[in-house]
Amino acid sequence: DTEVTQTPKHLVMGMTNKKSLKCEQHMGHRAMYWYKQKAKKPPELMFVYSYEKLSINESVPSRFSPECPNSSLLNLHLHALQPEDSALYLCASSPRQATNEKLFFGSGTQLSVL
């Protein structure tokens, strides 16, 4: 299994809602990532987990809360989002958090905040 699976594929939420994005991989990778991608823009790193511990937080607002319950699962909890947070949220994994590790990306969750 060489896939990173993200659910849901699409999500529409109001600014007062609480929702979660889920990411799963069964490749034995110990680094997992959240990226945000706006339309026609490159992916921007949000968070990195290494061995289930938060390693990098790119100064992301607290309305985004990541969680890594185990080595295969990564969640992104969303609360009180703004319309400008609408984007494609991509999860990725790699064998380790190290230089020159290629990333395996999921297909993403297309989020719309109304």
Place this chain on the structure above:
Amino acid sequence: EDQVTQSPEALRLQEGESSSLNCSYTVSGLRGLFWYRQDPGKGPEFLFTLYSAGEEKEKERLKATLTKKESFLHITAPKPEDSATYLCAVDAGGTSYGKLTFGQGTILTVHP
């Protein structure tokens, strides 16, 4: 600050018309340069990693090369299925391992 600039922003080719995409970078210490392909509504798909100037890698109709300041992705005799956005990214190392800086991408359209 690390910078990655890709050109052109968009490229339209006829099937079989070979061309090249450019990725220029300014980083303090390049650890690796990556090429990814992204289809609409999908996540990026890894193509190549290049580590040092002079290195070349090939995969089917694609060939990536690296110099000290830029990388080229050569597409030979493209087919419509090669249509996608091609992203270049650099790993500049430092203390933030695994942090990639992406370029804006080149949108490639190949017409039959």
